Amino acid sequence: MVEVKKKLKILGEDVLKDINQKKNPDIDIPIRSLSNVIYNEKTKQLTLGNKVSKRYLFNVAHAKRFMQTMLVAALCKELQKENIHTSLRDLFYILKKTLPNSDENTFDEQRESDPIIVDLEVMLGILREQLHLNADVRGRVVGNVVIKDMGDLINLGKLGSGGWAIPSNVEDLTLKRVNAKYILVIEKNAAFERLHEDKFWKKQKCILITTQGQAARGPRRLIQRLSAEYKLPVYVFTDADSYGWYIYSVLKYGSISLAHISERLGCPNAKFIGLTISDIDEFKLEDFTIKTRDVDIKRAREMLKYDWFKHPAWQKELKLMIKRKIKAELEALSGRGLRFMTEVYLPRKIKNKDFLP
Amino acid sequence: MVEVKKKLKILGEDVLKDINQKKNPDIDIPIRSLSNVIYNEKTKQLTLGNKVSKRYLFNVAHAKRFMQTMLVAALCKELQKENIHTSLRDLFYILKKTLPNSDENTFDEQRESDPIIVDLEVMLGILREQLHLNADVRGRVVGNVVIKDMGDLINLGKLGSGGWAIPSNVEDLTLKRVNAKYILVIEKNAAFERLHEDKFWKKQKCILITTQGQAARGPRRLIQRLSAEYKLPVYVFTDADSYGWYIYSVLKYGSISLAHISERLGCPNAKFIGLTISDIDEFKLEDFTIKTRDVDIKRAREMLKYDWFKHPAWQKELKLMIKRKIKAELEALSGRGLRFMTEVYLPRKIKNKDFLP
Numbered sequence: 001m002v003e004v005k006k007k008l009k010i011l012g013e014d015v016l017k018d019i020n021q022k023k024n025p026d027i028d029i030p031i032r033s034l035s036n037v038i039y040n041e042k043t044k045q046l047t048l049g050n051k052v053s054k055r056y057l058f059n060v061a062h063a064k065r066f067m068q069t070m071l072v073a074a075l076c077k078e079l080q081k082e083n084i085h086t087s088l089r090d091l092f093y094i095l096k097k098t099l100p101n102s103d104e105n106t107f108d109e110q111r112e113s114d115p116i117i118v119d120l121e122v123m124l125g126i127l128r129e130q131l132h133l134n135a136d137v138r139g140r141v142v143g144n145v146v147i148k149d150m151g152d153l154i155n156l157g158k159l160g161s162g163g164w165a166i167p168s169n170v171e172d173l174t175l176k177r178v179n180a181k182y183i184l185v186i187e188k189n190a191a192f193e194r195l196h197e198d199k200f201w202k203k204q205k206c207i208l209i210t211t212q213g214q215a216a217r218g219p220r221r222l223i224q225r226l227s228a229e230y231k232l233p234v235y236v237f238t239d240a241d242s243y244g245w246y247i248y249s250v251l252k253y254g255s256i257s258l259a260h261i262s263e264r265l266g267c268p269n270a271k272f273i274g275l276t277i278s279d280i281d282e283f284k285l286e287d288f289t290i291k292t293r294d295v296d297i298k299r300a301r302e303m304l305k306y307d308w309f310k311h312p313a314w315q316k317e318l319k320l321m322i323k324r325k326i327k328a329e330l331e332a333l334s335g336r337g338l339r340f341m342t343e344v345y346l347p348r349k350i351k352n353k354d355f356l357p
Numbered sequence: 358m359v360e361v362k363k364k365l366k367i368l369g370e371d372v373l374k375d376i377n378q379k380k381n382p383d384i385d386i387p388i389r390s391l392s393n394v395i396y397n398e399k400t401k402q403l404t405l406g407n408k409v410s411k412r413y414l415f416n417v418a419h420a421k422r423f424m425q426t427m428l429v430a431a432l433c434k435e436l437q438k439e440n441i442h443t444s445l446r447d448l449f450y451i452l453k454k455t456l457p458n459s460d461e462n463t464f465d466e467q468r469e470s471d472p473i474i475v476d477l478e479v480m481l482g483i484l485r486e487q488l489h490l491n492a493d494v495r496g497r498v499v500g501n502v503v504i505k506d507m508g509d510l511i512n513l514g515k516l517g518s519g520g521w522a523i524p525s526n527v528e529d530l531t532l533k534r535v536n537a538k539y540i541l542v543i544e545k546n547a548a549f550e551r552l553h554e555d556k557f558w559k560k561q562k563c564i565l566i567t568t569q570g571q572a573a574r575g576p577r578r579l580i581q582r583l584s585a586e587y588k589l590p591v592y593v594f595t596d597a598d599s600y601g602w603y604i605y606s607v608l609k610y611g612s613i614s615l616a617h618i619s620e621r622l623g624c625p626n627a628k629f630i631g632l633t634i635s636d637i638d639e640f641k642l643e644d645f646t647i648k649t650r651d652v653d654i655k656r657a658r659e660m661l662k663y664d665w666f667k668h669p670a671w672q673k674e675l676k677l678m679i680k681r682k683i684k685a686e687l688e689a690l691s692g693r694g695l696r697f698m699t700e701v702y703l704p705r706k707i708k709n710k711d712f713l714p
Contacts, residue, residue, distance in 0.1 A: 078695075079695075082695065084554065084695055084696070085550070085551075085554055086547075086551065086691065086695060087547035087550070087551075087688070089547060089686070089688045090547060090551070090688045090691035090695075091691075092688075093645050093686075093688045093689055093691045093692040094691050094692060094695070096644065096645060096692060097644045097645075097692070134547065134550060136546070137497075137546040137547075137550065137569075140494075140522040147517070148517075149516075149517025149518055149519065150517045150518050151517075152515045152516060152517045153515075154515065154516055154517055154519075158509045158510075158511065159506075159509060159511055159521065159522075160504070160505075160506025160507045160508075160509045160511055160524070160530060161506055161507050161524040161526065161529075161530070162506065162511075162521050162522045162523055162524040163522045163524075164516065164519050164520075164521070164522060165497040165516075165519045165520045165521060165522035166519055167517070167518040167519040167520075167550065168546075168550060169518065172518075173517060173518070189493070189494040189525075190443075190444035190446060190447060190491065190494075193442070193444070193491060193494065193524065193525060194442075194443065194444075194447070197441065197442055212494075287453065287454045288450050288453060288454075329446070329450075331444070331446045331447045331449075331450045332450055334443065334447040334448075334450045334451050335450040335451060335453060335454070338435075338436075338439065338441055338443060338447075338451070339441070
């Protein structure tokens with residue numbers, strides 16, 4: 001990671017240069033709030049605009065965060081040198097108390113160090129994983145895929161009922177062989193295990209990935225890499241509710257808080273395979289729906305306004321949910337029979353290309 | 358699973374016999390509340406006592422649950438016949454609406470079906486997994502272990518940075534080769550990834566398992582099987598707080614709610630490797646502690662009274678926590694340096710056999 005080391009070095013040297021010239025050292029931090037997030041209709045990605053804020057050393061309001069930024073950057077350089085990875089929580093503890101002969105903490109809470117890591121990520125145009133900072137770990141994968149990781153050749157189709165536990169960091173692994181027609185991304189473990197038991201991925205020649213709720217960065221990046229490097233379509237399979245649909249939109253377009261890395265985490269070619277509210281009628285799931293809570297409706301109303309949910313098909317589903325006040329879980333398909341999902345729902349959707357954009 | 362099928366058949370036949378003899382059909386359900394949970398000092402296990410409650414068909418208070426019990430048992434028989442597994446949530450949906458020509462649900466909520474599954478588990482002396490009902494999925498493992506699962510031979514030491522995703526059900530896998538001196542069970546993913554990166558399991562010849570919080574049944578059973586079938590000591594590594602310590606006690610003794618299967622999920626030979634409140638002084642972690650919240654203290658006071666926390670060493674730690682009002686996370690060790698956990702803390706604890714019972 002010569003590039004990462006170099007960028008960190010330049011950051012330090014620039015500050016040092018200011019100091020030597022008796023200037024007030026400053027760094028430029030791109031703004032990451034919704035006001036600077038742009039939905040790019042052409043690339044189908046949420047991206048950051050050009051607004052930047054300056055952080056100065058000699059400014060009472062900035063001084064502490066300036067110091068903290070330098071501390072985080074210095075630790076990242078150390079991680080590169082030692083070739084070691086750590087977690088956000090560990091980073092907080094490592095930098096909590098760094099002033100010698102003082103009772104003063106340099107970081108009081110992890111919520112002070114987390115945003116500074118994103119600041120660095122945006123400023124330097126480097127993924128957090130490349131800075132050797134690992135995110136949450138979640139997600140499993142099976143399929144006809146061979147990868148090379150840490151010197152091991154791993155066949156993701158030969159891992160029994162368990163599958164491969166996706167690590168927080170998939171930057172350094174190599175995709176050696178991929179034999180699949182598409183990637184099926186599943187919100188829930190139970191549906192993943194059912195599909196795996198029914199050998200769905202063998203019969204359908206696909207890759208199964210469960211995100212276990214909102215996708216962590218490891219699985220997002222793995223899906224993006226599989227899709228980009230092997231030109232594979234991505235079908236996303238979640239509950240029929242605002243939360244599930246948002247999981248889909250994050251996988252496809254990126255998220256507001258991580259808009260600066262949509263390009264590396266998003267899959268603009270992803271399609272939504274279900275569940276929709278229309279599926280409830282189409283597949284006779286009426287008996288297996290759940291009443292929405294206020295928070296579901298509130299979220300749906302917000303999503304109606306997002307540029308990346310403006311497609312008429314999505315407006316229709318969101319409005320249907322608000323009107324009928326129902327939602328449905330993946331498990332609702334089991335109400336129609338133990339193998340309904342494997343043998344009826346998914347094959348029919350795929351055959352008819354019955355996807356939402 | 359001939360035994361499972363047979364037991365389910367006998368249950369049905371007994372009820373049928375009562376009906377044919379015009380008796381009021383009844384089933385015996387062992388009581389599972391704390392009043393019927395016994396701590397067995399000798400086997401170091403929480404077990405169920407002999408108290409039993411009867412459930413009758415012709416009893417207004419029992420009739421619905423009697424019917425529900427029969428529905429769940431019938432579905433379990435179907436799962437055996439089809440050789441298919443499903444989740445607790447799916448089971449609820451499958452059985453939600455089973456009365457033809459009626460708007461009445463047979464189950465309104467999953468919290469009605471879950472306890473009936475445990476009823477069956479206790480009545481029949483069969484693990485839920487053997488009934489083909491899968492629990493939550495969590496947990497990862499790496500180490501010098503070869504298993505056979507669904508026809509695949511899997512080397513848990515050749516899975517790159519990810520590791521094997523432990524499935525919800527490990528009943529049918531075979532442990533083919535195990536080359537390790539002990540099992541290290543870790544509460545948190547971040548510590549697991551750190552230890553894995555440092556090749557701790559290779560250097561120390563051990564197996565690393567992360568539970569990702571309170572252990573799900575899959576990992577608990579896998580730890581128990583590895584330990585029992587290969588006579589391996591189990592060291593448990595959690596945060597220094599009531600929540601972490603309780604994770605340890607569940608792994609070792611079993612839990613109150615699942616006391617009927619402690620024998621198959623518990624590891625009486627497990628030992629606690631840390632963190633303790635005493636470690637905070639011993640390893641100079643004072644700067645990296647957190648203030649306890651009221652709920653931590655309340656939980657610690659409850660645990661002081663449990664028979665399985667009566668050992669003086671545990672009483673001391675619980676009282677220290679209550680007195681000093683501090684706790685510490687695994688990540689606190691990173692405050693002492695990036696490799697402090699791998700190179701100092703764990704090796705020293707293991708060398709000195711510095712464990713809590």
